[in-house]
Amino acid sequence: MEQYKGRIAILGSGNIGLSLAKGLVKSGYVQAGQICLTRRNASKLKTFEQQGFVVGSDNAAAVAAADIVVLAVLPQQLNLLLNEINPSVDAKKHLIISVASGVSCKDIRSKLNTEVQVVRAMPNTAIAIGQSMTCMATDNAATVHLEEVTRMFETVGSVVKINEDLMTSATALCACGIAFFLRAIRAASQGGVEIGFHADEALKMAVQTAKGAADLLLQMQSHPEQEIDKVTSPKGCTIAGLNEMEHNGFSSSLIKGIKLSAVKAGDLYTKE
Numbered sequence: 286m287e288q289y290k291g292r293i294a295i296l297g298s299g300n301i302g303l304s305l306a307k308g309l310v311k312s313g314y315v316q317a318g319q320i321c322l323t324r325r326n327a328s329k330l331k332t333f334e335q336q337g338f339v340v341g342s343d344n345a346a347a348v349a350a351a352d353i354v355v356l357a358v359l360p361q362q363l364n365l366l367l368n369e370i371n372p373s374v375d376a377k378k379h380l381i382i383s384v385a386s387g388v389s390c391k392d393i394r395s396k397l398n399t400e401v402q403v404v405r406a407m408p409n410t411a412i413a414i415g416q417s418m419t420c421m422a423t424d425n426a427a428t429v430h431l432e433e434v435t436r437m438f439e440t441v442g443s444v445v446k447i448n449e450d451l452m453t454s455a456t457a458l459c460a461c462g463i464a465f466f467l468r469a470i471r472a473a474s475q476g477g478v479e480i481g482f483h484a485d486e487a488l489k490m491a492v493q494t495a496k497g498a499a500d501l502l503l504q505m506q507s508h509p510e511q512e513i514d515k516v517t518s519p520k521g522c523t524i525a526g527l528n529e530m531e532h533n534g535f536s537s538s539l540i541k542g543i544k545l546s547a548v549k550a551g552d553l554y555t556k557e
């Protein structure tokens with residue numbers, strides 16, 4: 286893979302900003318020294334500085350030194366940040382990537398005095414280990430820039446390009462979604478403890494079983510129900526457990542949670 290030659294500013298180096306930074310370096314897309322990480326409390330970035338990242342609190346300086354600018358603050362923090370960097374953004378030089386939930390490309394441009402190109406990306410925290418599901422959308426980025434952003438996120442997982450009006454749905458299904466599956470694994474391990482395993486072995490068993498389920502679907506390209514049919518022996522214990530879960534609203538609760546998250550994701554910026 287060809288290494289990216291430019292410089293990236295990640296403004297808002299919290300959970301997702303740092304996960305992205307780690308993933309991009311781990312994948313070899315860039316070296317740590319090509320990434321500038323900012324947050325207001327930059328003293329919390331000391332370990333990243335020791336790993337070779339450029340760190341600081343001066344967003345305008347970070348933008349001036351970069352060609353790709355990643356906006357990774359909370360939606361409620363974004364307007365202040367955009368006001369701060371506005372004088373430093375140059376449409377001819379910069380490409381903006383925003384991972385903020387519920388903020389449109391148009392919203393971002395409306396706060397910057399320029400027709401700068403904006404791409405929205407919605408990764409999840411598995412980006413730190415190159416396993417993100419990242420959804421991407423833009424309303425004005427040139428093909429060449431969209432291709433570069435695609436290449437960037439493909440080094441740290443899978444990428445799907447979607448219409449911008451589906452970005453909040455993508456937030457719920459993929460970005461929040463990783464938490465939903467993690468909770469399911471945790472619940473399975475708690476069940477495992479009740480039926481006789483120590484917590485550490487129950488967790489290991491639940492994790493590997495979940496990984497096997499996901500890999501089956503990825504590698505066989507099959508539908509979950511096809512794989513479930515292979516597990517459920519007639520009058521067996523799997524269908525008994527599965528039906529008990531459904532009587533208690535397993536699928537329904539996941540669907541309802543995803544729907545609520547999608548509504549909330551759309552409201553985070555506008556109802557701050």
Ligand SMILES: NC(=O)C1=CN([C@@H]2O[C@H](COP(=O)(O)OP(=O)(O)OC[C@H]3O[C@@H](n4cnc5c(N)ncnc54)[C@H](OP(=O)(O)O)[C@@H]3O)[C@@H](O)[C@H]2O)C=CC1
Binds near residue numbers: 362409410
């Ligand atoms: N967490 C996730 O899994 C995902 C999050 N997102 C989106 O990413 C964004 C960030 O979320 P998340 O990482 O969870 O939030 P965090 O609170 O962990 O990170 C936000 C960071 O922004 C910093 N920050 C706030 N204001 C400024 C500023 N003016 N200049 C520079 N840094 C600033 C904060 O540090 P300090 O207080 O020191 O400034 C903080 O470290 C949100 O918009 C969210 O919707 C998208 C996909 C997944």
Ligand SMILES: O=C(O)[C@@H]1CCC=N1
Binds near residue numbers: 386460
């Ligand atoms: O919980 C949140 O609001 C953010 C957006 C997607 C994942 N975390």
